[in-house]
Amino acid sequence: MIEIESLLRDMEAIRAQPPLVHNITNYVVMNNTANALLSIGASPVMAHAREEVEEMASIASALVLNMGTLEPAWVEAMLLAGKTAKAKNTPVIFDPVGAGATSYRNVVCKQIIEECKPDIIRGNASEIIALYTTQNQTKGVDSTVSSGEALESAKALALETGSVVVISGATDYITDGKEVETVENGSPLMPRVTGMGCTATAVIGAFAAVNRNYLQAALHGMAMMGIAGEIASGKACGTGTMQVLFLDELGLLDEQSVRRTIR
Amino acid sequence: MIEIESLLRDMEAIRAQPPLVHNITNYVVMNNTANALLSIGASPVMAHAREEVEEMASIASALVLNMGTLEPAWVEAMLLAGKTAKAKNTPVIFDPVGAGATSYRNVVCKQIIEECKPDIIRGNASEIIALYTTQNQTKGVDSTVSSGEALESAKALALETGSVVVISGATDYITDGKEVETVENGSPLMPRVTGMGCTATAVIGAFAAVNRNYLQAALHGMAMMGIAGEIASGKACGTGTMQVLFLDELGLLDEQSVRRTIR
């Protein structure tokens, strides 16, 4: 159950003292992600060269690893940055984009989870199931699963890895393997804009930077995404305006609009 | 001559069963391209690592190769993916961005055309002429040519390569070397937004996934671009709003707006 006071406190903490969020993410969403982080008041930095990722991760308040357009040099950078962040007790958030789609993605997921021990993992239902089955070397991804089945995978994955696991969808589920939180806000327009999931992962990064209760941080991040998305979709005329108005709303959210919109 | 029924049927087919369109494309346009594909109802994926492109191409319904920000590793990935797609009879669409601008681009064009045998090639007049002259090892690109001259190059290129060739411009030309189709819809604001051509190539990819008559698929893709662009430009205040409203219109197009706008 989300506590509005606590969500507002985190939102305010981000705006009051912008946390530096280091993103090693994919080409498609870099601009959106950076803008979303700026909109909520955080300070994004994108850096992926092995020559500097450890130094950058060590000055950041959160590290977001997203394998959307992965390749070996980037994976190497993610591993270097991830280990640095863990060593400094900086939160690591992992977005397993396209897990299950290719064997290379599965190998990389396994490696990032084992070596970086992400504090929070966020994916859609297919990705979370793929991640769980890959971890257990079983039969691969089944894309026609219900949220309920994804939730079981999420819980098992959380228990196995020690990560908080988030499933994005019409209902978002956030679990540490024992407790399960949900977010009902959002809009069907959101999955029709590219990078909304990736943006959610980055936004969770900013919340994790100011709140070390990662179940709560992930819940707050998803709630802010859902609320801003729901308000924006009420004003949008299509997917293009949705992308733009969503950024506006992330920056405009306040106590009143949160209280009015949250479910 | 475009048949409206047939265009609407393809649009509906994309929306009914979203084809997975695998893009190996340039950094500038990845976000727009992904959003445009989502707007028309298709499912975009961007993946370029040699470790996975063959696997990704083999599950895709169309492959789009765009050399806008090319470099050797990406070209290698394009060739691997292109051969995989051809072997599986999956349509390959090629966008020779900047053909003629540097010798490296000319070499890569030649290689992609020879090794991947794209089903459809889309470029602007300069690029198509550069492509044709490069194929024939003559004197390079003349950027001050008329569309008529580009059309002759396009027809010759189509006959030589077996590809359907598309020239984007005020009038779009689509030819297999024998027949020539045209699209008159569009707006002068379109070339002032980056990546509109690249988006057209990706949209054609989605149409090719649902219609194996590639002359028709290319015609339908260009028609949808032109119609959505023309409607969006009537609402836009400049190049920024044009980019956004164009995505809205791609998603909103229906029988009525198509019939009202098509020329």
Place this chain on the structure above:
Amino acid sequence: MIEIESLLRDMEAIRAQPPLVHNITNYVVMNNTANALLSIGASPVMAHAREEVEEMASIASALVLNMGTLEPAWVEAMLLAGKTAKAKNTPVIFDPVGAGATSYRNVVCKQIIEECKPDIIRGNASEIIALYTTQNQTKGVDSTVSSGEALESAKALALETGSVVVISGATDYITDGKEVETVENGSPLMPRVTGMGCTATAVIGAFAAVNRNYLQAALHGMAMMGIAGEIASGKACGTGTMQVLFLDELGLLDEQSVRRTIR
């Protein structure tokens, strides 16, 4: 002191004969940068492969080097392109994104300044100070400095390197080490949109292509940015609409709106 006639003359020169601006820039801003250049009437090209950067730089009218998401292969390309541009007397504009954040960035800054001798350098206050102290191998970056202190660094850096140095901020400063020009236009929404600084650097590139008085070119570029930003921010509802409306205004600026808005 800005001369409005002279600013308008440069704006018109760009629109009348679009200069080709070659950008080797970061992934986050490529789309914005390309769109901003198109909006002001210039012709952007993004190319970074060492196989072609020299050839591309040699046909360009300005070269913009931006190290936002740097890595060794890209730095090598920047150096190759930069030397080519200098040899042809083509203006080189450098954006030291994140200077001072990591030692790798400092090393690269030093190398680009020494080997490419940029005609214009643009950064925020922290970056300019970091750049100056790095050049002088002292103690790194202090992020809590006033604009005044940054101005002293900028002047010293300009004298030392021979570059015109631009500090973006609430007030922009443009100096060749002797003269100091300022731009007061702008909006607090601008730094909340990612890539506004990078866009300024690219826009300056277009002005440098048409005006070899680089102090004036940089002043004009910053003035156009500030004026368009100020008008756009009056219409924007947040950071998302700001990004979009800013592109509109860049394209719409005319004598009347410049005269009405400039301070």
